[in-house]
Amino acid sequence: MLILVVDDSMVARNILKNVLEPMGHEVIEASNGREALKILEKLAKEVGCVLLDWNMPVMNGFETLQAIRSDKDCGHILILMVSTESEDEFIERAIAAGANGYLAKPFSAEELKAKMADILKAAKPR
Amino acid sequence: MNKIVLIDCSSEVTSALAELLGEQCSLSNISSEDRIVPEENRMIVLEADASPDAIYLKISRIRAACKFKDIPIIVIKRREDRIPLEHFLSSGATEVLSLDAPPGACRQILRGHLIPNRKPLEKEMAYLVPFIENTVQVLKTTASLEVAFREVYFSNTFRIFGDISGIIGLSGESEGTVAVTLYWRLARNIIARMMNVQEERINAEYIHDGVGELINVISGSTKKRFKGTPFHFELSLPTVVVGSGHQLGHPEGSSIAVLIFDVDDSAFVLQVCLKPKKHLI
Numbered sequence: 001m002l003i004l005v006v007d008d009s010m011v012a013r014n015i016l017k018n019v020l021e022p023m024g025h026e027v028i029e030a031s032n033g034r035e036a037l038k039i040l041e042k043l044a045k046e047v048g049c050v051l052l053d054w055n056m057p058v059m060n061g062f063e064t065l066q067a068i069r070s071d072k073d074c075g076h077i078l079i080l081m082v083s084t085e086s087e088d089e090f091i092e093r094a095i096a097a098g099a100n101g102y103l104a105k106p107f108s109a110e111e112l113k114a115k116m117a118d119i120l121k122a123a124k125p126r
Numbered sequence: 127m128n129k130i131v132l133i134d135c136s137s138e139v140t141s142a143l144a145e146l147l148g149e150q151c152s153l154s155n156i157s158s159e160d161r162i163v164p165e166e167n168r169m170i171v172l173e174a175d176a177s178p179d180a181i182y183l184k185i186s187r188i189r190a191a192c193k194f195k196d197i198p199i200i201v202i203k204r205r206e207d208r209i210p211l212e213h214f215l216s217s218g219a220t221e222v223l224s225l226d227a228p229p230g231a232c233r234q235i236l237r238g239h240l241i242p243n244r245k246p247l248e249k250e251m252a253y254l255v256p257f258i259e260n261t262v263q264v265l266k267t268t269a270s271l272e273v274a275f276r277e278v279y280f281s282n283t284f285r286i287f288g289d290i291s292g293i294i295g296l297s298g299e300s301e302g303t304v305a306v307t308l309y310w311r312l313a314r315n316i317i318a319r320m321m322n323v324q325e326e327r328i329n330a331e332y333i334h335d336g337v338g339e340l341i342n343v344i345s346g347s348t349k350k351r352f353k354g355t356p357f358h359f360e361l362s363l364p365t366v367v368v369g370s371g372h373q374l375g376h377p378e379g380s381s382i383a384v385l386i387f388d389v390d391d392s393a394f395v396l397q398v399c400l401k402p403k404k405h406l407i
Binding site (some may be wrong): 008009010011012014015018055056057083084085086087104105106107108109 | 263264267268317320321322323331332335336338339342343345346347349350353361363
């Protein structure tokens, strides 16, 4: 699967990439929401999943989530929020806006793998 | 009795200090900073001689060996000269005194540096414990590192010496800043472990970015613990400061808690400055 990782931290993107690539996924990166939307304008059909940080400059993760969910070309894309914002109200807002899952930082590689498995499994019957 | 170690000081400086500090201090003079165990001493004194570069190096090495413990490093000049104080201070010295200065002023300054830092009250620990626990947990989860909390004190004067700091502004119910300060070697090790790559692959850009991410995750995960309390805050985006001897600013009039953590033979510091808008303490 082609996965778009969106985080303003290069290290955070690499942490995700270093877990996802050995799982057989291909990873592309964006450092904020606006960059992510530009990538999706071209690659919406190829991208299967977006991992989205919440606090980012230029365009934050929640605004990006709303923009992706309002784009009919992106309807098939799974979205996993990956954020330090771990309070219930953030999780509830993200799920209500169309996120398929939420992973709070800090997380271990095993927790990321398990969360990816969960959202992929939940998406299959569609 | 305050233990004070003098490193390679002349008899003139040694006797002047003995007179200035009085009987409440026990002075010992050693020939090299290599033999020093910083944490066993309440103050470290060096004499500025004709070779300031060698003194700067000695100060830097002693400051690093203090592992963020607030041990005053005092440089004594036998007489006033034109060597700028800034180099001594940016190397890690706390104070530079000249024996030409009035003895009363020198005595007051030295005794001021012997006043111990304030330890937190029980109610202050209520907001410090979540930071301590989450810092340990964050490094365990993200970098598989066993981190041990060593001590906490409040200081508005001690400058934290390290090579890199990640700082994040807090706003909302509470306001302030949280900052992590590390030496370069430990920062590189932590970022390599977080990314699960060899240290050789970690360049300055990764360290710079990774320290910002580290303070972001520590602050973000701690924030949840304050939900529904006056200590709750919102996060700004992190910023990173690099350079030996750099100094961080905190909001005026606030107390800064210095939390020291040990990682194997190294250490790092978390500075927490958190002030609820509703006055509690």
